[in-house]
Amino acid sequence: MAKVPVQFTLNGSETAEFIDSGSTLLHALRDKIGDTSPKGGCHQGTCGACSVIIDGELRLSCLTLAENCNGTAITTTSGLSEGGVLHPLQRAFLDAFASQCGFCTPGMIMAAKVLLDHTPNPSRDEVVQALSGNICRCTGYEPIIQAVLLAARANSQNAA
Amino acid sequence: MELRKNYFADVRKDDLHEIGQDRPRSDSPGHVTGKTSFFADRNFPGMLHLKMVRSPHHHARIRSIDTSEAEKHPGVARVLTAKDVPHNVYTILILIQVGPEDETVLADGKVRFKGEAVVAVLADTERAAQEAAAKVKVDYEVLPAVFDMEEALKPGAPLVNEYHGQNYYLYDSGECRKVRFGDVEAGFAEADHILEQSYQSSPIEHAPTETTGCVVAPAGNDRFTCYTNTQAMFFTLDNTSIILQMPGSKLHFVGGTVGGGFGGKVDVIVEPIAILGAKLTGRPVSFIYSREEEMQISSPRAAEKVVIKDGVMKDGRIVARKVTGYTDAGAYSRHSPYGAQKGAGHYPGPYTIPNVWIDTYCVYTNRTPSSAMRGFGVTIGDFALEVQMDKLARLIGMDPLEFRFINAYRDGDMKAHRQPTEGAALIECMQEASRAADWPVAEKYMAMSSYAKGA
Ligand code: FES
Ligand code: FES
Numbered sequence: 001m002a003k004v005p006v007q008f009t010l011n012g013s014e015t016a017e018f019i020d021s022g023s024t025l026l027h028a029l030r031d032k033i034g035d036t037s038p039k040g041g042c043h044q045g046t047c048g049a050c051s052v053i054i055d056g057e058l059r060l061s062c063l064t065l066a067e068n069c070n071g072t073a074i075t076t077t078s079g080l081s082e083g084g085v086l087h088p089l090q091r092a093f094l095d096a097f098a099s100q101c102g103f104c105t106p107g108m109i110m111a112a113k114v115l116l117d118h119t120p121n122p123s124r125d126e127v128v129q130a131l132s133g134n135i136c137r138c139t140g141y142e143p144i145i146q147a148v149l150l151a152a153r154a155n156s157q158n159a160a
Numbered sequence: 161m162e163l164r165k166n167y168f169a170d171v172r173k174d175d176l177h178e179i180g181q182d183r184p185r186s187d188s189p190g191h192v193t194g195k196t197s198f199f200a201d202r203n204f205p206g207m208l209h210l211k212m213v214r215s216p217h218h219h220a221r222i223r224s225i226d227t228s229e230a231e232k233h234p235g236v237a238r239v240l241t242a243k244d245v246p247h248n249v250y251t252i253l254i255l256i257q258v259g260p261e262d263e264t265v266l267a268d269g270k271v272r273f274k275g276e277a278v279v280a281v282l283a284d285t286e287r288a289a290q291e292a293a294a295k296v297k298v299d300y301e302v303l304p305a306v307f308d309m310e311e312a313l314k315p316g317a318p319l320v321n322e323y324h325g326q327n328y329y330l331y332d333s334g335e336c337r338k339v340r341f342g343d344v345e346a347g348f349a350e351a352d353h354i355l356e357q358s359y360q361s362s363p364i365e366h367a368p369t370e371t372t373g374c375v376v377a378p379a380g381n382d383r384f385t386c387y388t389n390t391q392a393m394f395f396t397l398d399n400t401s402i403i404l405q406m407p408g409s410k411l412h413f414v415g416g417t418v419g420g421g422f423g424g425k426v427d428v429i430v431e432p433i434a435i436l437g438a439k440l441t442g443r444p445v446s447f448i449y450s451r452e453e454e455m456q457i458s459s460p461r462a463a464e465k466v467v468i469k470d471g472v473m474k475d476g477r478i479v480a481r482k483v484t485g486y487t488d489a490g491a492y493s494r495h496s497p498y499g500a501q502k503g504a505g506h507y508p509g510p511y512t513i514p515n516v517w518i519d520t521y522c523v524y525t526n527r528t529p530s531s532a533m534r535g536f537g538v539t540i541g542d543f544a545l546e547v548q549m550d551k552l553a554r555l556i557g558m559d560p561l562e563f564r565f566i567n568a569y570r571d572g573d574m575k576a577h578r579q580p581t582e583g584a585a586l587i588e589c590m591q592e593a594s595r596a597a598d599w600p601v602a603e604k605y606m607a608m609s610s611y612a613k614g615a
Pocket of ligand 1: 039040041042043044045046048049050051060061062078123
């Protein structure tokens with residue numbers, strides 16, 4: 001199968017790879033580049049486990065062609081903590097017990113990050129809406145909602 | 161909401177100071193940073209992808225299988241059928257002597273549910289495996305199928321599973337698990353009221369966010385490392401050893417990280433065939449259920465039917481309970497004979513009833529095999545029992561919580577299956593529930609205790 005080059009910034013690092021034309025970004029990230037933080041729960045756009053941030057927007061990497069990502073800046077959950085310090089959302093997910101099996105967690109954190117980047121002090125309804133594309137079968141969602149609100153509060157305290 | 165935590169204070173002298181405290185989980189830092197290694201995060205050079213050809217019929221005889229076109233498909237490394245599996249007919253509970261072996265790893269001559277595994281295709285890419293799987297030709301003779309437990313138990317119903325010879329599991333006690341305690345008919349004769357109701361449930365899928373699967377890598381020394389999300393590591397290892405006729409020392413299982421299980425990952429369903437593929441090709445193999453397979457093929461909680469007949473006195477005492485329970489195993493046993501047996505022990509519920517009669521059947525139908533799920537064997541039974549308790553209370557015009565106090569088991573009471581009650585805390589829990597829910601009950605019930613009779 002014909003290989004095509006892709007090149008983008010992944011969590012701040014220049015990244016290039018040859019992939020099969022037609023590969024999904026999820027496949028390229030996990031199986032070629034080795035960033036396994038996005039998870040494949042359905043490969044059909046229904047679970048949100050594969051969520052990543054492309055140029056500031058939340059995207060399902062299982063429905064995104066890798067070759068369409070040339071020149072973009074991609075963020076995944078594995079790139080959030082800096083110098084071993086957890087991102088406030090990661091901290092909040094820990095403190096609020098928002099992660100049980102952990103499989104949905106990287107995708108949830110991506111969805112929550114895009115929300116807080118645009119809406120630093122969201123209402124509960126806005127949190128629910130922002131997470132509505134992400135399925136969690138373990139927590140019952142409430143601890144996740146609380147974690148996002150907790151991270152928002154922590155951010156605004158730091159800013160104040 | 162503050163709840164008391166000393167329900168067992170009279171019997172437990174241990175220091176329970178950890179209960180109610182927040183403690184960080186050891187695996188959470190890995191989860192929130194995306195560093196936790198799930199089985200599918202393992203990737204090996206040259207890894208093959210396994211796709212299963214599945215039965216489109218609920219019940220059919222296989223006249224022939226033609227894999228020649230699939231084998232020629234570009235990228236295909238190997239195609240496996242029943243004859244490649246050393247010990248193809250197995251049952252997982254054989255490890256605890258619950259037989260007979262009744263299920264095929266790959267279908268041999270017959271399929272008994274829609275979605276049953278027939279042929280395994282291993283190829284360089286998922287896509288090649290999928291395309292080749294579509295080229296496998298299976299000639300089926302469709303047979304009549306049965307989907308309803310009561311239909312399956314009728315004479316003349318299609319026989320689902322020849323390894324059993326009849327559409328129910330044959331226990332050492334006969335066609336069902338039986339509990340006999342006191343004289344149930346005498347209890348009904350003495351009762352002021354009798355209430356008979358039946359309750360039914362449908363199968364429930366666990367729907368874990370991570371689908372079932374494993375990744376196998378040959379270690380180069382005749383050993384195989386299997387990264388798996390099984391919830392039953394040693395069960396899977398031992399069954400794989402039987403199915404592949406390989407000593408356990410050749411099998412190295414790595415697991416423990418499960419992306420949601422809920423009982424749905426206790427069947428031995430992907431590892432044996434993936435390891436066989438790795439053994440026959442010498443290459444790493446990945447076998448991961450698609451979301452569709454997870455929803456359609458992986459075993460759900462069993463459908464159940466529970467018929468409860470109770471005799472109750474005007475003063476609130478239940479004097480007789482007769483239960484007939486049916487567990488739909490689907491086409492194969494897996495854990496269902498055990499689930500149905502658990503139900504038999506459980507049906508009196510946490511209540512002391514002097515006359516009890518219980519039959520529980522494990523029934524075979526042409527539905528997806530069912531298996532473990534969170535309290536299987538008792539969860540649906542508890543739903544039925546507690547709805548029945550409310551109905552009984554209404555029937556005699558009694559408060560439903562007070563009605564439960566009257567019948568609650570207490571330490572020393574003999575249960576119907578001849579186990580004396582120990583460590584009961586139902587009364588204390590109900591007292592706390594009464595306070596927390598602001599559902600007051602008469603003072604005499606608040607003075608009761610699980611430890612001492614009286615009141
Ligand atoms: S894997 Fe992309 S949405 Fe489920
Ligand atoms: S923590 Fe298991 S799916 Fe969300």
